[in-house]
Amino acid sequence: MEQCDCGATAGPLGLCADYYHRILTEEQTDPQMYRWHAPVVCAYLLQHPAEAHDKHLDGQFRWLQFYLDKGMDAMIRVQRHQVARNSHRARSSYDQAPLAPYAPLPAGTSPGSFRATFSGLPFDDDSFVFDGHAAYGRRIDALVEATLESWESVRA
Numbered sequence: 001m002e003q004c005d006c007g008a009t010a011g012p013l014g015l016c017a018d019y020y021h022r023i024l025t026e027e028q029t030d031p032q033m034y035r036w037h038a039p040v041v042c043a044y045l046l047q048h049p050a051e052a053h054d055k056h057l058d059g060q061f062r063w064l065q066f067y068l069d070k071g072m073d074a075m076i077r078v079q080r081h082q083v084a085r086n087s088h089r090a091r092s093s094y095d096q097a098p099l100a101p102y103a104p105l106p107a108g109t110s111p112g113s114f115r116a117t118f119s120g121l122p123f124d125d126d127s128f129v130f131d132g133h134a135a136y137g138r139r140i141d142a143l144v145e146a147t148l149e150s151w152e153s154v155r156a
């Protein structure tokens with residue numbers, strides 16, 4: 001059976017990258033689903049760090065903690081504020097203050113195995129939200145929790 005970098009086995013749609021790209025496509029046509037965009041991107045990159053920029057992983061790791069701690073609305077509010085703030089500046093610079101209270105990314109290599117994976121996401125009727133947005137959101141939360149849990153296990 002085909003295996004992904006993250007340790008997951010392929011699902012009916014293929015490897016995690018296939019799932020990820022289908023999510024990104026579907027959420028473009030579904031504003032309610034798009035609300036989970038940032039947690040989806042952060043969780044995917046942290047589960048597949050070879051596809052990410054190393055210097056951004058720490059911020060992505062902290063964003064996932066912020067998301068579980070403060071919730072979706074707070075995350076969207078802070079990110080909107082940062083986009084507005086950046087548009088007023090010549091040089092892009094993110095305000096790190098909201099992320100400062102959270103644990104940094106543990107040093108070391110990727111943990112390699114996750115309790116919940118992208119290729120394990122159910123897909124039916126040509127959609128990831130076939131059983132509603134709340135159910136989809138709970139699956140994304142489980143992915144986020146699994147991502148943080150495995151990375152935390154790397155911390156000695």
Ligand SMILES: [Zn+2]
Nearest residue numbers: 004006008016
């Ligand atoms: Zn994977």
